[in-house]
Amino acid sequence: MTTHRIQVMVCTGxxxxxxxxxxxxxxxxxxxxxxxxxxxxxxxxxGCNGFCGAGPLVVVQPDGIFYQLLKVSDIPHLxxxxxxxxxxxxxxxxxxxxxxxxxxxxxxxxxxxxxxLIALRNRGxxxxxxxEDYIGRGGYKAIAKVLTSMKPEEVVTEIKASGLRGRGGGGxxxxxxxxxxxxxHGTAKYVICNADEGDPGAFMDRSxxxxxxxxxxxxxxxxxxxxxxxxxxxxxxxxQYPLAIHRFEVAIKQAREYGLLGKNIFDKGFDxxxxxxxxxxxxVCGESTALMTSIxxxxxxxRAKYIHTVEKGxxxxxxxxxxxxxxxxxxxxxxxxxxxxxxxxxxxxxVDPWGxxxxxxxxxxxxxxxxxGLVEVPMGITMRDIIYKVGxxxxxxxxxxxxxxxxxxxxxxxxxxLDLPVDYEELAKVGSMMGSGGMLVTDEExxxxxxxxxxxxxxxxxxxxxxxxxxxxxxxxxxxxxxITMGKGSEEDLVMLEELSSxxxxxxxxxxxxxxxxxVLTSMKxxxxxxxxHVRDKKCPAHVCKPLIKYSIDENVCIQVGHGCDVCxxxxxxxxxxxxxxxxxxxxxxKCGKCGICYDVCKFDAIHIE
Amino acid sequence: xxxxxxxxxxKIAEEARKKMTIREGGGRAKITVHMxxxxxxxGARNIMNTFLKEIETHDxxxxxxxxxxxxxxxxxxxxxxxxxxxxAPVKYIQLTEAKAKRIFDEHIMKGKFVQEYAYAIGSEKxx
Numbered sequence: 001m002t003t004h005r006i007q008v009m010v011c012t013g014x015x016x017x018x019x020x021x022x023x024x025x026x027x028x029x030x031x032x033x034x035x036x037x038x039x040x041x042x043x044x045x046x047g048c049n050g051f052c053g054a055g056p057l058v059v060v061q062p063d064g065i066f067y068q069l070l071k072v073s074d075i076p077h078l079x080x081x082x083x084x085x086x087x088x089x090x091x092x093x094x095x096x097x098x099x100x101x102x103x104x105x106x107x108x109x110x111x112x113x114x115x116x117l118i119a120l121r122n123r124g125x126x127x128x129x130x131x132e133d134y135i136g137r138g139g140y141k142a143i144a145k146v147l148t149s150m151k152p153e154e155v156v157t158e159i160k161a162s163g164l165r166g167r168g169g170g171g172x173x174x175x176x177x178x179x180x181x182x183x184x185h186g187t188a189k190y191v192i193c194n195a196d197e198g199d200p201g202a203f204m205d206r207s208x209x210x211x212x213x214x215x216x217x218x219x220x221x222x223x224x225x226x227x228x229x230x231x232x233x234x235x236x237x238x239x240q241y242p243l244a245i246h247r248f249e250v251a252i253k254q255a256r257e258y259g260l261l262g263k264n265i266f267d268k269g270f271d272x273x274x275x276x277x278x279x280x281x282x283x284v285c286g287e288s289t290a291l292m293t294s295i296x297x298x299x300x301x302x303r304a305k306y307i308h309t310v311e312k313g314x315x316x317x318x319x320x321x322x323x324x325x326x327x328x329x330x331x332x333x334x335x336x337x338x339x340x341x342x343x344x345x346x347x348x349x350x351v352d353p354w355g356x357x358x359x360x361x362x363x364x365x366x367x368x369x370x371x372x373g374l375v376e377v378p379m380g381i382t383m384r385d386i387i388y389k390v391g392x393x394x395x396x397x398x399x400x401x402x403x404x405x406x407x408x409x410x411x412x413x414x415x416x417x418l419d420l421p422v423d424y425e426e427l428a429k430v431g432s433m434m435g436s437g438g439m440l441v442t443d444e445e446x447x448x449x450x451x452x453x454x455x456x457x458x459x460x461x462x463x464x465x466x467x468x469x470x471x472x473x474x475x476x477x478x479x480x481x482x483x484i485t486m487g488k489g490s491e492e493d494l495v496m497l498e499e500l501s502s503x504x505x506x507x508x509x510x511x512x513x514x515x516x517x518x519x520v521l522t523s524m525k526x527x528x529x530x531x532x533x534h535v536r537d538k539k540c541p542a543h544v545c546k547p548l549i550k551y552s553i554d555e556n557v558c559i560q561v562g563h564g565c566d567v568c569x570x571x572x573x574x575x576x577x578x579x580x581x582x583x584x585x586x587x588x589x590x591k592c593g594k595c596g597i598c599y600d601v602c603k604f605d606a607i608h609i610e
Numbered sequence: 611x612x613x614x615x616x617x618x619x620x621k622i623a624e625e626a627r628k629k630m631t632i633r634e635g636g637g638r639a640k641i642t643v644h645m646x647x648x649x650x651x652x653g654a655r656n657i658m659n660t661f662l663k664e665i666e667t668h669d670x671x672x673x674x675x676x677x678x679x680x681x682x683x684x685x686x687x688x689x690x691x692x693x694x695x696x697x698a699p700v701k702y703i704q705l706t707e708a709k710a711k712r713i714f715d716e717h718i719m720k721g722k723f724v725q726e727y728a729y730a731i732g733s734e735k736x737x
Binding site for chain 1: 613615616619622626629632637643646650663666674675677725
């Protein structure tokens with residue numbers, strides 16, 4: 001039997017795998033065997049579906065029934081009901097927040113329905129470890145087209161005309177980069193795929209690699225052909241991404257076996273091969289020059305970029321580095337044409353390659369948002385649509401506060417700017433950036449000073465230390481933020497923080513230092529009153545900074561409504577609550593560790609935070 | 611696996627697509643076997659197996675088989691619904707293996723529905 005009537009697509013991206021997706025797969029296989037359905041139902045593992053918050057998840061085809069939050073114990077019932085009796089199991093389907101009726105079909109769930117897929121076109125549809133699946137969806141057709149019917153310069157022109165810009169953060173026009181590298185003098189040139197994604201909360205590149213590694217390889221093949229004199233490519237990926245490395249290894253091996261990598265590809269006299277280089281997970285190695293030094297086997301430190309890497313990069317040879325998502329877009333542009341690609345997005349790139357943002361962008365949506373996961377949306381969509389339509393809004397009806405875009409080096413965007421169209425220029429205008437596509441949503445319970453401190457502590461920790469402004473500047477800034485959150489800050493500290501920020505931005509060697517103060521600068525710009533509350537009134541309005549908050553019990557409520565229920569005293573880990581059962585309770589501030597347990601357990605709202 | 615020529619790419623793609631039509635929810639025809647308790651008791655499994663076998667013998671890859679619950683006509687089971695793209699669904703009742711084979715030959719393969727086994731064309735209104 002070649003055709004199965006049911007195909008069970010089990011998501012095995014890292015998110016679902018850590019939620020036991022492989023056990024779910026095994027359970028399906030077991031139950032299918034038990035019910036004698038081996039000839040009728042096939043289990044297929046796929047890459048990340050994007051809806052990570054609902055994982056482990058499974059889509060049953062051909063009907064596209066979407067099951068979420070599965071447990072191994074759900075599977076016997078599911079197989080018996082759905083596969084045997086044809087009754088999809090409602091209680092395992094997705095129910096939109098604040099609604100009661102489940103949505104059975106994947107295509108009708110707003111999270112999926114509002115997305116446009118280019119880079120993620122094969123997600124959930126193919127087994128990433130089977131090259132035939134990729135070929136079945138039109139894979140390697142673009143490199144075949146390029147090798148048979150396009151001159152290298154025509155490929156560069158096509159990519160330039162498409163308006164594709166670097167998806168790793170910089171937004172540099174890809175075609176322009178290829179052209180410069182092509183023109184650079186040198187008989188040996190290299191292409192590199194930057195898969196060293198390191199932003200906290202960002203997992204776009206990892207998911208593309210885990211779900212569709214061949215799309216990246218094909219993109220690199222096309223780039224190597226267009227730039228010419230390139231026979232070797234490198235994929236730089238961090239050790240912390242074991243599944244991504246594994247899928248790359250499998251994909252490269254399969255491509256070599258089919259002769260799609262190696263000598264004389266498709267008998268057209270074109271040679272190209274790829275090797276993987278594992279990074280140790282230093283954030284700075286995502287910066288192009290530091291990444292190249294790391295591939296060379298030296299300490300990953302950036303260098304000044306007045307000599308461009310397209311002229312002198314890896315081993316001083318002309319090198320073209322693009323990020324995973326950029327490479328993954330390339331085959332589709334070749335197959336469908338620059339015109340198709342540039343019809344999506346904002347601005348006009350026909351004269352100026354910087355004139356607009358074209359195509360789609362993948363974002364990882366994390367933090368205080370209902371649908372956490374991976375989304376691909378057209379450029380120019382509003383931030384509001386991403387958060388409220390695709391993302392499903394803020395959980396528990398809380399109030400939105402700000403969204404941090406572009407990872408730790410990006411900035412906060414407040415509610416007043418939510419209707420901003422998302423593209424490279426608009427985000428830069430408000431002090432943030434596209435970055436690689438991390439998007440962290442915060443709500444009223446997040447303290448902006450604390451958030452800025454969190455991101456700065458990350459960049460400070462990851463500063464390579466080569467140049468003083470970044471190494472020392474971010475450290476001093478962090479000290480000041482620490483002081484402010486401890487309730488020891490003054491108004492002069494705010495002035496100093498701003499001064500230090502502009503110094504670090506202006507005098508750092510690479511983009512890590514150059515953008516590290518962004519979270520501080522934007523939070524001070526849009527949430528100045530929170531900083532002032534911390535330094536002036538010694539209060540944290542969001543009740544996050546422990547030294548600035550105080551717990552107290554309203555003794556009247558405690559005795560009259562709660563009748564001195566004594567629950568808080570029993571739960572208090574610091575023995576800071578004084579009182580007997582049936583009597584009013586109070587908190588001894590000298591012992592209180594401000595853990596908030598009493599506040600959570602009190603059923604009578606007798607405990608207040610100020 | 612050997613080195614690919616450009617012509618091989620299409621062959622591999624064709625072979626892979628056979629398996630993937632189902633995943634993409636595409637397909638020219640959809641056979642829905644009603645498999646409520648009544649259907650199963652009346653022999654719906656056998657009917658489904660007959661169709662699976664027919665698909666294999668005819669080597670077609672654009673026909674989807676799926677199952678659903680009871681349609682409310684328990685005394686007319688085993689029952690199926692056949693939908694060809696762009697046409698109204700047709701319900702067949704009280705099927706046997708022989709009837710199923712004929713329906714596959716005439717309706718699925720040749721596009722002409724078998725009037726003598728058909729019960730109704732179209733579906734109920736859903737309010």
